[in-house]
Amino acid sequence: MKTRKKERILVLNIDRDNDIGRKAFVKGPVIGRERVLETAIKMGLSDPEDTDFNALFQTVKVYDEIKKQYKTEVAVLTGDAHVGIKSDKEIAKQLDEVLKKFNAGFVIFVTDGKEDEYVIPIVQSKVPILSVRRVVVRQAKELESTYYKVKDFLADTEKNPKLARFVLGLPALMLIIYALFGLNGWRFIIGVLGVYLFIKGFRLDDVVVGAVNEFRISFTRRRFAFFGYVTGIVFVVLGTYSGYEACMQWLDYTVFEIFASFVTASIYYYFLGGTLAWLGRNISIKKRRFRKVLAVPVFGLALSIVIYYAARIILFPQTPTLTFLLSIATGFVLMFIAAVLEWK
Structure with missing residues (x-):
């Protein structure tokens, strides 16, 4: 059978x-x-x-x-x-x-x-x-000792680049920050650790590696793009700092108002940073038409205006509703311009 x-x-x-x-x-x-x-x-x-x-x-x-x-x-x-x-x-x-x-x-x-x-x-x-x-x-009893376990683990770590970055690289960075800034560096250390856990938790490793590779390649081959990236990062840092300073003045209020204060102080910095990075990357690509490249910043400006005035209404409820409606109308006009630029 x-x-x-x-x-x-x-x-x-x-x-x-x-x-x-x-x-x-x-x-x-x-x-x-x-x-x-x-x-x-x-x-x-x-x-x-x-x-x-x-x-x-x-x-x-x-x-x-x-x-x-x-x-x-x-x-x-x-x-x-x-x-x-x-x-x-x-x-x-x-x-x-x-x-x-x-x-x-x-x-x-x-x-x-x-x-x-x-x-x-x-x-x-x-x-x-x-x-x-x-x-x-x-394993044999003598190999169960702490000494051999640590020794084998460190040896494996040196051979594995991914493990080495986590076990050796991250603590090394924290020690350098602590040596430079002392106790004040702990907030930055916790922030670095938080960024690392965020990247790992949401599996953004490939995105980060891609961004680093793009940054490195642009420095050697497309320096206009590199300049756009650097200035974009500068504006993002300025926007974050400006938002942080604004938050400090609203700590006694609700979380919505604290968040709105951060948005109003930083949104245009972020817009400028993103625009400069986008223009730097795409202008260096000769095949891209400038009209289509320009459509994205126009679209970003439309969003930034609406978000800014929405946040201001949270901070200052007495703001006339007409102001917010005008910001929406302006956003629609800019969206139409962006659509025309992209279409033609």
Whole structure:
């Protein structure tokens, strides 16, 4: 009798950051018991302290345990050192290759419990996961000491640029700020930490990296754009400072009035900063028509005028309603001008 698809089980291990490829020089997918064992041995000889080779042996062990009961295959997928979209696309591609050769009904996922578990949704989108086996490596007692843990962690940190920036770079910046400004520097340190957590929390890493790269490239190739960026940043800093000073005068009022005071003092600075950065970037691109480039600042001015007068009404309720309506009318006129500039 033919084995039904639901009885075909794939024992799967995934190395998301491709340690296997970088250390054992093995490219995935690795299919079959003998090839997985060979890869595990290469990995163990290359780096005995890496938990990946323990996970490989565990994958083979699970395969041996169930192969008599089910039609079973074992496979290992490798991702990419650039963990994220690139590594996950590679894993999805390799999983399709494996499923073409072995049409599994279920997967038993063997993992060492680190980043590899982030790819579970990728696997589940193609084949159901029957169970997850986590590998916990027991170390010798002397290796459990604090000294060895810290030593190994620092060694790994130096090899991993992303981890080094967080573990070494951020504290170093805080120490420099403290050395320069003393106790007054703590507010700035907390602000830097807050910005970092904000970027990480909302996953804005790629946006920040892109902005830094654009800033660096503009300095060497498009200096007009670089000038626009620098002057734009200056206006943003001035606007923030001006808004902060305004807030200090309204601290005894409600949060709406404090926020409105910040807006009225800073909105035009932010508009000028954004406009200069936008013009600097786009004027240096020869293919962009100047009329379409100019449409965005006009649109920004329209918004700035309406927001400014709305904030003034919160601060000064006695402001005539007609003033706010005129600001809206002015905004509509500017919006129309922006639309004409962009259309033609």
